[in-house]
Amino acid sequence: MKKKYQAMVLSCMDPRFQPIVFNYLKKKKLSGKYSSFTITGSAIGVTTSKFKKWHKTFWDNFETSVKLHNIKKLIVINHRDCGAAKIVNGNKIFDKFNETKIHRASFDEIRKKFKKKYPRLKIELKLISLNKKIENF
Numbered sequence: 001m002k003k004k005y006q007a008m009v010l011s012c013m014d015p016r017f018q019p020i021v022f023n024y025l026k027k028k029k030l031s032g033k034y035s036s037f038t039i040t041g042s043a044i045g046v047t048t049s050k051f052k053k054w055h056k057t058f059w060d061n062f063e064t065s066v067k068l069h070n071i072k073k074l075i076v077i078n079h080r081d082c083g084a085a086k087i088v089n090g091n092k093i094f095d096k097f098n099e100t101k102i103h104r105a106s107f108d109e110i111r112k113k114f115k116k117k118y119p120r121l122k123i124e125l126k127l128i129s130l131n132k133k134i135e136n137f
């Protein structure tokens, strides 16, 4: 029997966003059809030099999930007011402009790596606002 297609969801460990991510994926009819990789900063955690040790762990897990669960898509969900973005931002003012720059850089980097490693798989990049709205990048 052919296995059904699955997705992997990369998201942040921030407790405020767990129900939002869960309900979003449920609404998308993905319940029971995705594997979950939850780490500080989501794409920020697996791309910036601040969290270098985590990068390989993520890609190793993704590779394993591709083999085990027939993953065809990576859904990356970052969120506003992220502690990891604040760490990367350092001493600069943490305003919407600087925060967006950090999210965008992490999205650009993960997309680039992903397209190189998995040219035939799909990637979706999303950012959750504090009012629970989900923007596509």
Ligand SMILES: [Zn+2]
Pocket (backbone or CB within 6 Å): 012, 013, 014, 040, 041, 042, 079, 081, 082, 083, 084
């Ligand atoms: Zn976060």
